[in-house]
Amino acid sequence: MxxxxxxxxxxxxxxxxxxxxxxxxxxxxxxxxxxxxLSPYAVFEGTVISLSLDNETYQNGSSLEIVPNDTALIKIDKIIRTGGSNFNWTSIGLEEGREVSVGFTYTARPARIIRVQSGTWQNNQTVSHSIIPTNITFENGYFVFKINGHYNKEKILPGLKVGSKFKAKVWNTYEFKIAEYEIIN
The missing domain is CATH 1.20.5 (Single alpha-helices involved in coiled-coils or other helix-helix interfaces)
Structure with a gap:
């Protein structure tokens, strides 16, 4: 036994x-x-050398069909980290001390990015999903972007000007564009 x-x-x-x-x-x-x-990404600090803003006139309360076509020449001051893969960031100009031309997913001007939860979850699984149409308006000096998100959140982008120092995260996509950023001292 x-x-x-x-x-x-x-x-x-x-x-x-x-x-x-x-x-x-x-x-x-x-x-x-x-x-x-994970897509290749890089977090860096930069300084705006020059800005090129589109020549459109935006009226308070107006609705926009497309994102303002802003570009900037920036100097890469410091690469904080990269990840996602072994992508060679120097191949697109992301190298400390180098000046590179960039576009913006939203705009270089003051903006409000409003993420609207577009799904319903239960036990960490999406049980329903609704598409929130991207809506761009100009209100009180801000470009307001309402976009799909996994949660409700608003972020204010104060706008960039020549000499602005900022921190941003970019992903390796077909374009080198800055989406959200934060101003640093």
Whole structure:
């Protein structure tokens, strides 16, 4: 009887050990897959050398069809970090001390980015999804962008001017564009 009990306990321990090993291997593989899925990104600090703003006149309360076509010449002061893959950022000009021309996802001028939750979740799973049409208006000196998001949040971008020092995160897409940024001293 004691020997039978010993074998049962031993088999249970072996099964638990194998299960834990498979769980560990699976978790490592899943983590690696998530790392591979990340797009290359870079976080940097820069200084605006010059700005080129479109010549449109925007009236308070007006609705816009397209994003203002703003560009800037910036100097890359410091690359804080890169990630997502081994992308060569110097191939598109992101190199400390270098001046590079960039566009903006939103605008270089003062803007309010309003993210509107566009889905309903239950147990971390999307159970319904509605598309919020991107809406761009000009209100009280701000370009207001209402966009889809996973949560309701508003971010104010104060606008850039020549000499502004800022911090931004960019992703390697087909264009080198700055979306959100923060002014630094």
């Amino acid at each position: 004691d020997q039978k009990y010993f074998w049962i306990v031993g088999i249970i321990i072996i099964i638990l050990g194998i299960g834990m090993a498979f769980t560990f291997i699976s978790a490592e593989k899943h983590s690696h897959e998530l790392d591979l899925a």
